[in-house]
Amino acid sequence: xxxxxxxxxxxxxxxxxxxxLALAGHKQANRPFYRIVAAFNKRARDGxxxxxxxxxxxxxxxxxxxxxxxxxxxxxxxxxxxxxxxKPVAKLLGLAGFFPLHPMTVTEAERRRAxxxxxxxxxxxxxxx
Amino acid sequence: FFMTNILxxxxxxxxxxxxxxxxxxxxxxxxxxxxxxxxxxxxxxVDPVEMVVLKERYTEYxxxxxxxxxxxxxxxxxxxxxxxxxxxxxxxxxxxxxxHRALMDWNREENQRMLQLRIQMEKEEAERKxxxxxxEREQKQQEFIRMKEEELLRLQEEAKHFITMENLDQxxxxxxxxxxxxNFAIDKEGRITKQTVLK
Numbered sequence: 001x002x003x004x005x006x007x008x009x010x011x012x013x014x015x016x017x018x019x020x021l022a023l024a025g026h027k028q029a030n031r032p033f034y035r036i037v038a039a040f041n042k043r044a045r046d047g048x049x050x051x052x053x054x055x056x057x058x059x060x061x062x063x064x065x066x067x068x069x070x071x072x073x074x075x076x077x078x079x080x081x082x083x084x085x086x087k088p089v090a091k092l093l094g095l096a097g098f099f100p101l102h103p104m105t106v107t108e109a110e111r112r113r114a115x116x117x118x119x120x121x122x123x124x125x126x127x128x129x
Numbered sequence: 130f131f132m133t134n135i136l137x138x139x140x141x142x143x144x145x146x147x148x149x150x151x152x153x154x155x156x157x158x159x160x161x162x163x164x165x166x167x168x169x170x171x172x173x174x175v176d177p178v179e180m181v182v183l184k185e186r187y188t189e190y191x192x193x194x195x196x197x198x199x200x201x202x203x204x205x206x207x208x209x210x211x212x213x214x215x216x217x218x219x220x221x222x223x224x225x226x227x228x229h230r231a232l233m234d235w236n237r238e239e240n241q242r243m244l245q246l247r248i249q250m251e252k253e254e255a256e257r258k259x260x261x262x263x264x265e266r267e268q269k270q271q272e273f274i275r276m277k278e279e280e281l282l283r284l285q286e287e288a289k290h291f292i293t294m295e296n297l298d299q300x301x302x303x304x305x306x307x308x309x310x311x312n313f314a315i316d317k318e319g320r321i322t323k324q325t326v327l328k
Contacts, residue, residue, distance in 0.1 A: 079202075099197070
């Protein structure tokens with residue numbers, strides 16, 4: 001079993017580190033659960049990762065909350081070492097306050113509000129009619 | 130037939146597993162389906178106003194993010210530096226060296242003590258062995274003397290029954306007068322089973 005040093009590891013992988021969501025292997029249909037993980041770019045999504053930095057549960061619980069956890073210290077370390085964050089992770093971190101709010105979060109919210117505003121007058125019209 | 134059926138090229142054992150997940154996928158040179166012949170694919174419509182706002186938001190976001198990244202990098206480097214050449218590191222190294230020295234001294238002391246103990250034990254052992262050897266020798270001598278004395282006594286006893294020149298005639302007469310009968314058989318316990326009468 002050969003264990004490479006970090007320099008050799010970088011040469012071997014040739015890629016970069018990403019912070020992304022990986023499906024935790026619970027093997028239950030229709031019940032996903034994600035781990036926020038620092039892994040090399042080319043690895044499989046659920047394959048070997050370098051370190052786990054948190055969790056994300058996409059289904060809301062009985063109080064209608066979606067639970068997320070972060071290990072801010074280690075996230076800081078990895079980003080300081082040059083890791084990239086994927087879009088969903090960046091969005092989650094933006095909502096958590098660690099990153100600035102992602103522009104797409106804001107635009108999505110605006111779009112939804114516009115659609116809701118569009119539907120409301122039409123329903124009002126239908127009610128009136 | 131343009132769609133090379135991958136399914137039929139598989140062995141029967143694997144076909145059953147893949148039939149649910151994989152459907153016939155098109156290869157590069159396969160013609161377009163009849164229902165999609167006149168289709169013109171258009172990208173989703175972009176709102177220019179929204180796009181401008183979005184671009185500005187993105188530039189701001191990227192600026193903040195790069196600033197954060199540099200900040201974190203600096204923190205990582207600072208921590209590493211502190212770890213290696215900070216004030217605490219020196220103290221730790223010094224304490225380690227002291228501890229090491231103290232432990233080595235203690236070890237040396239222990240070795241010395243053990244050495245002394247061992248020497249003493251060995252001396253005692255030797256003495257004891259010497260003593261026991263002396264005892265053994267004494268006993269052996271005693272034993273020897275006793276054996277010899279016993280033998281002497283036995284010989285003396287037997288000497289009474291010896292046949293000498295004076296007893297010769299007497300003993301011959303005695304032997305001739307008392308014939309001994311050895312015609313008997315013996316079992317394992319030593320009792321006589323058969324005996325014939327001497328004639």
